[in-house]
Amino acid sequence: MKDGATRDGYGAALIELGASNPDVVVLDSGVSDSSRTKPFGKEYPERFFNMGISEGDMVCTAAGLATTGKIPFATTFACFLLGRSMDQILVSVAYSNTNVKLAGTHSGIAVGEDGPSAQMIVDMAYTRAIPNMIVVQPADWEEARQATHVLADYKGPAYLRLGRGKLKGLYDASHKFEIGKGHVLKKGKNVVIFATGGLVQESLQAMEALQKENITPTLVNISTIKPIDSDLIIKLARENGAVITAEDHNKYGGLGDAVGEVLLENNIHVPFKKVAVQDQFAETGTAAQLYEKYGLSANHVAKAVKEILQQK
Amino acid sequence: MEGTTTATDEISKLEEIALEIRRTSLRTIHRAGSGHPGGSLSSADIVTDLFFGGVLKYDPKNPNDPDRDRFLLSKGHASGLYFTTLAKAGFFPEKELESYRKINSPLFLSGHAHPKTPGVEIASGSLGQGLSVAHGIALGARLDKRNYKVYVILGDGELQEGQIWEAAMSAAKFKSTNLIAIVDYNKVCQDNITKDLKDLEPLEDKWRAFGWDTYRIDGHNMQEIHQTLKIPPHPDKPRVIIADTIKGKGVSFMEGQTGWHGVAPSDEDLAKALKELQ
Structure with missing residues (x-):
């Protein structure tokens, strides 16, 4: 059982998906170090799009990529991903039903020192209320890794809620994360x-x-x-x-x-x-x-x- | 000069089609009892050349052909024009237009388009999103090593949305030469004339400064539209064509009026308009 942040499990899964699924592409809004998408970008530069600090543009670009059969993981801090892009998520992702995965890292007050403007505490309320959207929050590194793989295979919009801090490992590879199962x-x-x-x-x-x-x-x-x-x-x-x-x-x-x-x-x-x-x-x-x-x-x-x- | 004659014939044929599209768009909006005539009429010539001037590569029998050129209407309120054009282009029978803006519309001909309708790529209705979506598609083409182009029509009022300029920066950064934005610069928004609501000028300078290959044309001169849309892509820049247009173009009492942004014509208005559009 591996200790680590769920954002790290996510980053590890992206690297694995880079090798196993040529349709997976990753977008970021200028925080790829913190969001753990940077290693994917190094390994698969042609499939990595750092859109700069413009979350709405990132989400809609992801939606466009999804219409061409790609599986985009649009990634940034949860507070900006949901806070800046709710309209884009509603129209270009959920209503259009594009196969976009929204990965919000640094969720919750566990973000800590950056303070309340960086502590996203309303994102599950936002995303749960959106038709066509599923909402997943893994509990450790391994579950985050598995959830990322499962969401890549799942067809449809999804929100993956991730955290900054290191968590104790609960699961090993024998765990089977399934959408909709406690x-x-x-x-x-x-x-x-x-x-x-x-x-x-x-x-x-x-x-x-x-x-x-x-x-x-x-x-x-x-x-x-x-x-x-x-x-x-x-x-x-x-x-x-x-x-x-x-x-x-x-x-x-x-x-x-x-x-x-x-x-x-x-x-x-x-x-x-x-x-x-x-x-x-x-x-x-x-x-x-x-x-x-x-x-x-x-x-x-x-x-x-x-x-x-x-x-x- | 045989070539010129042929070209002139082609242009006058396109002008005929544009008139017919204007008429059907107005009838469709009139029948629905709601919709956006002004912005439909201002985009009509551009859309006509895209679909019928040999610009867009598409097969209405195979609307999901991975190699098709993509067309997006970011100013989604011009859906009366959009659906009329898709019907005339053969994506669905023209009779379906009767269900425009009506409940249980079989092809989901909603007030703003949705991809459930054949020929539509993405939902619209919230201004400012279409350029980013179009750019995402353009990046997808590059990844798949496909040669299709992505055309997106933006409204001028829509350029007041910050996201347009986020997308403008992105497309320049990624050198997305297969992306062509066309600004329907009709100078009028719902509330006010664009200049007074929030001025866009100097608009060409803005796009150039954002790294775009920039053209400015008369958006009702079919010859000019046709020639400009046929120019091969720039080697490393996305392209924008700023088309000066007139809101409500072709119907004297609608031209340049804010009042015809989102109002369906009455029976009498329609009759008058159709007479002018001959």
Whole structure:
């Protein structure tokens, strides 16, 4: 199991795809060092388009390339990719249904010191709301690598939400990432945590601490936010009787709402709590400091578990 | 001078086609009860030469031919003209135009075009995106070592969108010589005349400064349009043709008027217009 940032797993997959799939092309908006597309550009310069700092142009150029049968991965920081290009994504990608993969790196408040203008906390809300768009957020290096391969094979628009910080390896090559499938990491009882991205790791740490108090939640990695794994959510919510969601995203429009919708639409009325950014902009600081201060750390997940168990 | 005679015949034939396209476009917009006549009439001569003057290589029986030349209408509101032209070019029967802007339109003849309609490459409706998309297609041609060209019509008001200039820089950077942008410079936007809304001048200087092979023509002179569109590509620059046009061209009471941007003609207006377009 390899430790590393999901953006690094993405970059590694692009290099592999460069060799295995001649239709894969990569676009960037002038951050190819940070977004990890640069190695692909070195290896396959004719298939790499650095569009400069112009995200809308990049997204539409990707859409044009897609109409010629290419599989473009349009890549930049999540805040600029979605923030600058929502209209282009709606019209030239989603409505036109072009086979464009949007890879947003540096998502969430985990970006850290660059501050709230660089901390994208509304991207899952944006992308979930777009028809034809699927939304994927891997939980470690290996899952990011696999998800990139799977999205290259998937025909249609997709948003791949990636992070800056190094994460502990959860999976090896025997893991099989599948679009729309959650993955049960720990089977426990009384409460189920549906977590995504870096919050899977925080949840795992929380569970180590809770174990000492004989509290053993079920933990699920939800790496496809849309289409979400409704069957698994329904089954585990019923079995466990209480639900927590955990994400580095604003509390509105992300994983929490996606899971909440499944529960309500299926008449599952159980205690429900969201671990998420509480509808505010964070500040500068290290990722760990921000997770602690803004309610996303392992401590907060553990606290949420204890609180929800008291509601049962 | 046999050659000149033939050329003159060809030009007058194209002028006839342009008139017919103007008439059908107005009838189509009139029948729909909504649409954009002004910007359809200003682009009509350019579009006519592209489709019927032997400029675009296309096969309406095989609209997805990978070697076809691409045509994009970035000023997507001129869809009345776009669909009329595609029908006349044989992409679908002209009868389909009856469903323009109507619910359950079998070929999805929407207020702004979508690729569900045969002959349409990409959705439009949000100004400023078409040049980037066209450039992406041009890059795709290069990767596939195909020789097709990509033509995109931009509105003048659309040049107020920043993305146009992002794309202009990109196409120059990548030396995309197979990309040809045509500006329908009709001087009028929805709200106001372009000059007062936000002036584009000096427009040729702007494109030249952005690294484009720049031409300026009379966008209603078929001879000039035809000759300019036939010029072989520049060795290392993308090309822009700034076509001076008149919004509502051909219909005296529509010409140069902001009021005819997005209003369908009444029965009476249509009758008057059709009489002028003979």
